[in-house]
Amino acid sequence: MAILIIAEVDKQGLSxxxxxxxxxxxxxxxxxxxxxxxxxxxxxxxxxxxLAGITKVLVADNAAYAHQMAxxxxxxxxxxxxxxxxxxxxxxxxxxxxxxxxxALLDVAQHSDVIAIESDDTFVRxxxxxxxxATVQSLDxxxxxxxxxxxxxxxxxxxxxxxxxxxxxxxSELTQFVGEELVESERPELGAARVVISGGRGLGSGExxxxxxxLADKLGAAIGAxxxxxxxxxxxxxxxxxxxxxxxxxxxxxxxxxxxxxxxLAGMKESKVIVAxxxxxxxxxxxxxxxxLEADLFEAVPKLTELL
Amino acid sequence: MxxxxxxxxxxxxxxxxxxxxxxxxxxxxxxxxAINPFCEIAVEExxxxxxxxxxxxxxAVSIGLKVAQEQLRTAMALGADRGILVEHDDALEPxxxxxxxxxVIDKEQPSLVLFGKQSIDGDNNQTAQMTAALAGMGxxxxxxxxxVDGDQIKVAREIDGGIQTLSLKLPAVxxxxxxxxxxxxxxxxNIMKAKRKPLDIVTVADFELQLGSHQKTLKVTAPAExxxxxxxxxxxxxxxxxxxxxxxx
Numbered sequence: 001m002a003i004l005i006i007a008e009v010d011k012q013g014l015s016x017x018x019x020x021x022x023x024x025x026x027x028x029x030x031x032x033x034x035x036x037x038x039x040x041x042x043x044x045x046x047x048x049x050x051l052a053g054i055t056k057v058l059v060a061d062n063a064a065y066a067h068q069m070a071x072x073x074x075x076x077x078x079x080x081x082x083x084x085x086x087x088x089x090x091x092x093x094x095x096x097x098x099x100x101x102x103x104a105l106l107d108v109a110q111h112s113d114v115i116a117i118e119s120d121d122t123f124v125r126x127x128x129x130x131x132x133x134a135t136v137q138s139l140d141x142x143x144x145x146x147x148x149x150x151x152x153x154x155x156x157x158x159x160x161x162x163x164x165x166x167x168x169x170x171x172s173e174l175t176q177f178v179g180e181e182l183v184e185s186e187r188p189e190l191g192a193a194r195v196v197i198s199g200g201r202g203l204g205s206g207e208x209x210x211x212x213x214x215l216a217d218k219l220g221a222a223i224g225a226x227x228x229x230x231x232x233x234x235x236x237x238x239x240x241x242x243x244x245x246x247x248x249x250x251x252x253x254x255x256x257x258x259x260x261x262x263x264x265l266a267g268m269k270e271s272k273v274i275v276a277x278x279x280x281x282x283x284x285x286x287x288x289x290x291x292x293l294e295a296d297l298f299e300a301v302p303k304l305t306e307l308l
Numbered sequence: 309m310x311x312x313x314x315x316x317x318x319x320x321x322x323x324x325x326x327x328x329x330x331x332x333x334x335x336x337x338x339x340x341x342a343i344n345p346f347c348e349i350a351v352e353e354x355x356x357x358x359x360x361x362x363x364x365x366x367x368a369v370s371i372g373l374k375v376a377q378e379q380l381r382t383a384m385a386l387g388a389d390r391g392i393l394v395e396h397d398d399a400l401e402p403x404x405x406x407x408x409x410x411x412v413i414d415k416e417q418p419s420l421v422l423f424g425k426q427s428i429d430g431d432n433n434q435t436a437q438m439t440a441a442l443a444g445m446g447x448x449x450x451x452x453x454x455x456v457d458g459d460q461i462k463v464a465r466e467i468d469g470g471i472q473t474l475s476l477k478l479p480a481v482x483x484x485x486x487x488x489x490x491x492x493x494x495x496x497x498n499i500m501k502a503k504r505k506p507l508d509i510v511t512v513a514d515f516e517l518q519l520g521s522h523q524k525t526l527k528v529t530a531p532a533e534x535x536x537x538x539x540x541x542x543x544x545x546x547x548x549x550x551x552x553x554x555x556x557x
Contacts, residue, residue, distance in 0.1 A: 010469075067472070070437065070447055093467040097449045100402070100437035109403055109522035112432045122526065127431055128325045132334050135526045174446030175476050178462065182470035189469075195556075219557065227486065237452065237466050237487050244346075244426060244486065246468075252556040262324055263428075269534060273554045275546065290537035290554065293546050303543040308550075308557055 001085035002031040002055075006077060007048050008094050009038040009068060011182075014047040016192050017090040019154035022051045024147045026155065027117040028086050031055050035080065037073050037166075039066040049160040057163045064171040067180070068094050071172035074101035079168060081106055081142060085120070091146035091247075092191075099146050108140035113247075115151035129243040130266035149191065150249035150270060183238065190239065193222030195252045198241055198268070201228040202257020202278065202297055209234055211298070212256060215305045224248065224268075226258045242267035257297045260285025277301065309419035309456075309478070310365045311354040314409055314439075315347035315383055317376040318429045327530045334528060343379040346424025348386070349484040352491040353454055354422050355387035362456040365389050367416060371396055371408050377507060384502035385494035391507040394515075402430070404519040406438035411515040413443050418479060420461065425450050425483040440481035448474045450485040 003025050008015035018034075025032050033056045034048040041061040049057045058080070064072050077087060077098075087102060089095035091113045103110035116124035121138045123145060190196065197219070199212040209223070216223050224241040225234065241248055243266040253271035258264060260276070260283055268274070269288055276289035279296050286292040293300060319325055320340040328335050343351075354366045368383035370376040371394040380391035394408055413421060421443075426433035440447035448463035452471065455462040456478075464473045466485045476482075494502070512519065540546045550557045 069474075070449075074441065093450065096433050097437065097447070100434035101441040101447070103434070104403060104406055104438035104441035107403070109401060110432070110434050110438075111523070112434060126531070127528070128319070128334055128429055129431065130531060131325050132327050133529050133531050135529070137524045137526050138522070139524060140522050172446070173477065174480070175448065175474050178473040178475050180467075180470060180472045191468075230486070237485065238469060240486075243428065243431065252550070252554075263321070269531075273550075273556050274534075274537070275550070286539070287536065288534045290534075291546055291549050292537060292539045293543065294539065295543070300543050304547065307543060307547045 002033050002083060003029050003086045003088065004077070004080065004084040005032060005034050006073070006087070006089040006095070006098070007034050007036045007044060008090060008092060009036065009041060009044040013043040015090070015092070016189070017092060017149040018048065019051050020149035020152045021088055021090050021147045022053055022155045024114070024117060024152040025086070025088050026053050028120050033058060035077065036060070037065040037076050038068055039063050045163050046160070049163055050157045052155040052158040054161045056161055058166050059163060060166040060168065062169050064169050067177050068098070069172070069175055069177065070098040070101050071174050072170045073098050074105060075170035075172065076168060077102045078105045084142065086143045086145065088145050088147055091148050095146045099144055103144040106142055106144065108142050108144055109138060110144045110146065111136060111138065112146050113148045114145045115148050126266070129262050130269065131262065148247055150247050183236065187216060188220065188222045190222045190224055190246050190248060193250050195219045195221035196224050196241070196248050196250045197221045197254045197256065198224035198226060198258060199229055199234070199256050200226040200258030201232055203229065203234060206234040211301045215301055218305050218308050226264045227261070255285050255289070256301055258285055259283045260288070309363050310367065310416065311357060311363045311420045311422055312413065312416055312418035313347070313350050313354050313366060313368050313383065313388065313422050314435070315351065315368050315370050315379055316344040316427045317341055317370065317372055317379045318344045318427050321345055321428050327528055331527045331529055343382050344424055344427045346426060346484055348491045349486070349488050350422045350424045351383045351386050351388060352489045353484060356489065357454070357456060358387065367392060367418065369394065369409070369412055371400060371405055373397065380507055381502050382494065384505045385499040386492065390505055393507065393509045394512055395509055396512045400519070401522055402432050402434040403438055403522060405435050406442055407517050407519060408512055408515060409439045410442040411517060420478060421481045423481065423483040425485050436481050436483035443481070445479055445481050446476040447481045448476055449483045451482050452485050452487040454482060454488070
């Protein structure tokens with residue numbers, strides 16, 4: 001049976017995560033279908049058709065699917081599910097919102113945040129903030145998975161696959177969209193950035209995040225934050241890196257004024273190179289950092305910005 | 309209106325768990341247990357809604373071991389009016405928990421079911437969404453603010469890259485994110501009062517549900533340890549290492 005991947009659409013079109021979910025799905029089978037349920041879905045559908053391995057794109061282009069709300073999209077996926085052995089989405093805010101709804105309606109389990117696929121029914125996922133990895137076997141006929149995209153490689157491009165329009169419209173009266181405020185940023189997106197610089201409570205205030213911004217500008221990096229910095233109100237929650245925030249795995253992760261609570265480490269310890277700058281020599285972050293610098297961040301970070 | 313708050317007993321979030329030597333599970337014996345932090349935020353929000361006059365009764369419900377009564381008492385010390393423990397000896401999968409909660413919802417008919425967005429043990433982030441699906445309710449996950457207006461609820465929710473606002477028809481399911489509120493501490497008089505609040509104990513068997521097994525844990529392993537790095541003595545040395553050793557800048 002074929003595999004269904006639920007695409008996520010953002011204002012640029014297809015979300016960059018989608019190519020990684022397709023990468024994960026490639027381990028499960030050959031016949032990969034991509035579902036683009038959204039309004040103004042044409043661009044995303046064309047982009048999806050070019051992802052290597054995709055054999056068919058199903059497009060449900062309708063205002064009913066605007067903002068990809070969980071209720072109507074789950075109802076649509078439910079209608080399509082009979083033809084599929086696996087249903088996958090990214091473990092993003094949308095995927096996490098929508099896919100458990102699909103699984104419950106299908107009366108099957110969902111496997112969240114899958115980081116490795118061992119066979120078509122056996123998956124590895126982190127539990128306890130990444131302090132343990134569970135290898136779980138699905139006993140259901142249909143497998144529903146959200147994919148931790150930092151753990152999989154994006155697929156390359158191919159000659160476009162067939163695009164097939166769906167005319168099914170599932171509208172839901174339960175939930176209405178009121179509005180959305182997206183943070184405009186020139187910087188790369190946190191989940192996809194090659195370099196991430198995160199600030200913690202050690203920065204002392206939101207204004208002092210300017211130090212992080214200057215360094216980030218120099219390196220073309222995304223900015224992240226620890227939960228402590230978010231809790232203290234220094235920055236918005238969508239910058240939070242950790243167990244319940246963003247999971248990142250950049251080439252270079254620089255943790256500034258972050259002590260390294262379990263919950264934070266859960267979100268960044270797969271980074272290739274980790275640098276920690278902290279004035280407390282006993283900070284747990286130093287135990288996982290490739291390069292640790294015991295220093296006052298207010299001196300070290302400007303100097304680092306200058307020297308790089 | 310009536311608010312139902314499902315809560316979970318989990319290992320204390322500040323405890324670092326270790327995998328058992330036989331790789332069957334993590335070692336939980338003798339560890340400090342607590343109410344799941346996100347559930348605590350949900351309880352706090354329910355209490356605030358009651359203080360604002362939107363709610364008249366808050367019911368905390370937990371599904372699990374007899375000892376989860378402790379966490380229900382904690383919820384009642386924070387302001388829940390009564391507790392329901394659905395006793396069950398084995399760990400239940402999120403889908404099974406959602407089915408039990410659906411049965412509790414059918415009985416109690418709450419206007420709002422207020423969850424924490426995920427438990428910090430299984431990290432599944434599913435039960436609220438699954439319960440909403442089974443109960444046929446709308447859902448607003450990852451809430452950072454909640455406003456009740458008649459038979460509607462307006463929820464601002466954390467999404468990738470910003471905040472989205474939804475309006476839901478009640479009854480509805482909401483799951484709490486970190487920024488929704490800062491839970492209060494239970495005062496001693498409230499802890500004493502909580503001991504006298506009603507706590508019903510029922511069992512999963514009382515609901516005549518068919519709870520199947522949908523997954524099997526084959527093994528639980530420790531993640532690969534990062535090999536210990538080096539401490540550098542100066543910013544200059546750090547820059548040199550990044551440029552010439554790690555070659556990442």
